[in-house]
Amino acid sequence: MPFEEDGPIITLLEGNTPLIPSVHISKIVDCEVLFKYEGLNPTGSFKDRGMTVAITKAVRDGVSAVMCASTGNTSASAAAYAARAGLKSFVLIPEGKIALGKLAQAVMHGATVIALEGNFDQALQVAREVTSRFDVALVNSINPYRLEGQKTAAFEIVDCLMDAPDYLFIPVGNAGNITSYWMGFRQYKEAERAKKLPKLCGYQAAGAAPIVLGRVVEKPETFATAIRIGNPARWKEAEAAAQESGGFIDMVTDDEIRKAYELIAEKEGIFCEPASAASVAGLIKAKKQGKVEKGKTVVCVLTGHGLKDPDSATLNADLKIRRLPADFNVVRDYLVEVEKVGEK
Numbered sequence: 001m002p003f004e005e006d007g008p009i010i011t012l013l014e015g016n017t018p019l020i021p022s023v024h025i026s027k028i029v030d031c032e033v034l035f036k037y038e039g040l041n042p043t044g045s046f047k048d049r050g051m052t053v054a055i056t057k058a059v060r061d062g063v064s065a066v067m068c069a070s071t072g073n074t075s076a077s078a079a080a081y082a083a084r085a086g087l088k089s090f091v092l093i094p095e096g097k098i099a100l101g102k103l104a105q106a107v108m109h110g111a112t113v114i115a116l117e118g119n120f121d122q123a124l125q126v127a128r129e130v131t132s133r134f135d136v137a138l139v140n141s142i143n144p145y146r147l148e149g150q151k152t153a154a155f156e157i158v159d160c161l162m163d164a165p166d167y168l169f170i171p172v173g174n175a176g177n178i179t180s181y182w183m184g185f186r187q188y189k190e191a192e193r194a195k196k197l198p199k200l201c202g203y204q205a206a207g208a209a210p211i212v213l214g215r216v217v218e219k220p221e222t223f224a225t226a227i228r229i230g231n232p233a234r235w236k237e238a239e240a241a242a243q244e245s246g247g248f249i250d251m252v253t254d255d256e257i258r259k260a261y262e263l264i265a266e267k268e269g270i271f272c273e274p275a276s277a278a279s280v281a282g283l284i285k286a287k288k289q290g291k292v293e294k295g296k297t298v299v300c301v302l303t304g305h306g307l308k309d310p311d312s313a314t315l316n317a318d319l320k321i322r323r324l325p326a327d328f329n330v331v332r333d334y335l336v337e338v339e340k341v342g343e344k
């Protein structure tokens, strides 16, 4: 990390997340699929990897407050690390579009939450202007220290596989993360820790796919709120990462994202948030299109924890719950007749 050896480090011991082999999706796509489960970071998303570095830098620079615009996870992470550092934090959120868990975190960690009447891109514009004029550090991924931290996920994948995978599938919102992974993989290759580089395949949501469409999306829409971004700050870098690696940036529909979100939970036992499932939805789509040959090693990044967004998870919960009286005979009949459970 780009720091002097001594000096304070603000950390919650983020990173070292597991690379979990797939038991089901591997079979669907005929590849060796692994999930980099970033939902297991301290605040439940990969944003912590960058936030430890950005907040450490803010402390060493002697600022007293930090600010970010956020679709949710950046604010949760900024609030937690700022709390630990004793800094004040301001988070600007697009009105009405934040998953409940993320908002709960920002509030609990003592951030000042300001809901703006506008979308993420407008909130980021305001944050840029405020932080350019006041003694407040911007901790969005335009901050280069964020990327320095986030690249460590690529290091961990190589350390675990003893080389880079053939493909990395990753959701793309503001495009900081795909940029970070590319930095990390290249750095490890240069240091001869990896023999090859992976093809980076980034996925936007169809209703928020500026890079794929080649134009700013004024009113981005998707239920994957973490990637509901119409004008990514790291647009150019993301395009370069995809192109240089021999990969691509494409989009998946909300329907495809929702199916993958449910599939990962039901068949892999892993609960990720909707935006994270765009990586798996993308892999399934790319495989159908013949873009991924069989037998390849594929890492899908699951960027955030499913508990972040209980509303998305419980949308159909009422329909799935069986309601029965608290009576053994009724429950027994249900198990035997409907669920076909056999007696001992």
Ligand SMILES: *Cc1c(COP(=O)(O)O)cnc(C)c1O
Pocket: 045, 046, 047, 073, 074, 141, 171, 172, 173, 174, 175, 176, 177, 178, 226, 227, 273, 275, 276, 303, 304, 305
């Ligand atoms: C921030 C975030 C993304 C998008 O990452 P970018 O760096 O903005 O492209 C994807 N998924 C989750 C869960 C996120 O919090």
